Amino acid sequence: MDFVSAQVNQTMNDPSVQPFDTTTLLKNAAAQAKQRAYKDFLIVDVDSHHYETELLPEILQFMEDPVIQHLGLSRGQIGRSGLIPQFVGSQDMAGRITRYPGRANEKTPGDQHREITLMHRWMDAMGVDMACMFPTPMLGLSTHPEIDVEVALARAYNRWLCEVVLAQDPRLVSMLYLPLNEPAEAFRMVEEFGSKPGVIGFMGTGNRNRPVHDNSYMKVYAALQERDLPLAFHAIYNWHDTSLAQLNRFISVHALGFTLCNMVHMTNWLMNGLPERFPKLKTVWIESGLAWIPFLMQRLDNEYMMRTSEAPLLKRKPSEYMREMYFSSQPMEMVNNQEALKVTFDMIKADTQLLYSSDYPHWDMDLPSTIYDLPFLNEQAKRNILGGNAQRLFKLNPVFSPAKLKAREIAAAAE
Template identity: 30%
Template sequence: MVQYTVTDADAHYLEDLGELATYLDDDDPWKERFKSTTTGEATEASGSAPVSLYPSSTGSRNVFGRIQRPEVTYPEEMGPEDIPPIMDHLGLDNCVVLSQKVLTFGRIRGDDERMNKLSKTYTEYMLDKVVDPSEGIYTMIPAPFQDPEYTVELVDEYADEDGIVGLCMITAGPEPPLGNRRYEPIYDICEKKGLPVNFHTGGAGLEEFHIKGYEEFIETHTLGFLFNNMAQVVSLVVQGIPEKYPNLDIMFQESGIFWIPNIMHRLDAEYLKRPSEAPVLEKLPSEYMKEFYYGIQPLEVPENEEHLEHVIEMIGGADRLMYASDYPHWDYDRPSVITDREFLSEAEKARILSGTAEEVMEI
């Protein structure tokens, strides 16, 4: 039996806001809001009702159909002691754990400091309590996309810390979209620091989906993650981000891979009809997209696996893919989703399971 090194490019850490609050100054008004959201009780200092830090999003993550995952309970929060058992459960050598709270940034519509405070305290907490490169445990800096200047400050402060392997930009919520010039200082400093930018999707809940009136979570979970990644990849390519920052490594996570050839060919067709609207581009949009990296989760495995084989070929081959579990979410993928694919060579399996992630994130 072949033994593979396995690097998980996208697992999630369900951080406790009460723990993050300890990294805020005592006179910071957000400290009490973090605590009250965690405990669900009025704090002595505020004397008021608890304040929820996030709008809610309906839809149970613990509903199972034909795919049974009884070991997943979608915990409220996690601690540092939970990471090694997860790695053992999945058979991981390395694990990149991303903030769970960053996935909800798309719901935050208020013009306040929530994203900034969450991003900084999460990063400090993870470096202090969780990240341990000697044990294969890494993380990324969450990007408060509404404040590009502050995001640049975070990258400047933390990019060189051991265990920081990327900047995580959520693709749900940014307006204007992420190819806009207001975000270019972020891409500039990440390129200079050699820090990959990971565009991670979000926006699957009924309340947060941009079209109102869907009635079931299955509808928006099908569309939301897919739509938000497609929207941002179109913006990044057409606005020439990969041309302007040719040494910047770009990753997209958590919307499968079957959508990628569709957008490649649709963008090419549009570009060939109206290239004047994308004057920065020096080659076809699909050629830039073949230079991006894609997390596989949730990998679509059709009955005819030749279709999956063709999709991988169309997006540039196995070198473009990174194994991602999305644990502890209910629809996570084990490494066997790759090792069981007979059409992949042993070298291709090794690249997807760890080789590419190790190179791109310098693990």
């Protein structure tokens, strides 16, 4: 047993030791937030995650299919139930990300649901006021070979999230998972959950059986547009995908997989004229970073100008439609050339279209300072990206963290 594994096992077996407490793990992030002027900013994290893996028995109580429910309950955990395809662990970096195994050992009081408490702990430490909450292993549901399992588990999770979490806390919102492998069920999800408290849109992931322009999705897109609910494409990777199967390192799959799936979806979305067919449907592209966007703008514009007849529905260049879309910031490529990052921000109209995201608690997370510290942004652009753009897009009623509310009260009393 290596040193890290031994330490993890020893600590998790000792209930008196709590090194995995979220507040302790994020003490440097909290100090960083305190040093900056976050007290005056609404910070909305549009892409954060929790570990629904730990909650399978609870979530399965909301499942309609008794056979699939029994399958999950009989095995105890999502990762061992056959409900979600699993890879051998790579994201945890061989045990170096201690909050992954240790989170289940973290103590919480009984006055509110455990997930709400844990979400608040990291949000308060980082200075985040509101967070869009996504699952983690379940993002891989779209790769499941049994579509009925994807649909059943997605519905159970969405029901659980709406009733148990979102309805109880206005700081937490979500774009609910759509089982796009089954368009009729995706449409049913929009109809059933679209008006629930805390639901600010819907989300599909990167690998599915049909391209995004397939006619079977048009009813789903129309329903979203009618309700003014954004559609997000949350990137994932699939090492079994033929385009990635030649890669022999996770770092390679991570670098290309998260961008490739959204590049494919974006290209199909544009070249098949969906921005013209659904002009009021807002799209959000999540967890692909930013460096791919200028490349795709230039590449598609160049191709379009040479072969416009193959995209007859478009009335403008692809890049012009892309500048009206929304993008999440994480994982923002910040190495080597900040001038290139500035050009990227200019090309995507970041001051109105970019949305801050942390991707917490994943290993490549970004703190709000990732945006706040950029020297080429003025204060208004920082305010927009960190929260204002999300507030406008999702029509959020701002809910500030207790620390920020207290700071405001102190400031008002001093005036």
